[in-house]
Amino acid sequence: MGRSVIGPLTAIVGRADPKLNVQAIETLGAMNDRKAVLCLLAPCLSDDSDENVRAAAAKALRRLVGGVPTRAEAIGMLTDAARAHFDR
Secondary structure: OOHHHHHHHHHHOOOOOHHHHHHHHHHHHHHOOHHHHHHHHHHHHOOOOOHHHHHHHHHHHHHHHOOOOOHHHHHHHHHHHHHHHHOO
16 A cells, blocks of 8 residues: 555545544554654543544554643644644
């Protein structure tokens, strides 16, 4: 699987049933590409996420960035990404 699957996998996260979400998240974590980090924040930190989805997202984040960010850190990451996008 190449990097071209990152977009479709991130599109699945949060929009599919929990089992499919877990599979997509595990695959993103195994690909070891930091481009997946932002899409993993909500499933990891949301109280509304399925328990298995939350656990898979936390595991993937630990692999990708070395830990699970706090909600405040996640907001900072998202803000930085938005600024970088609009400053181009």
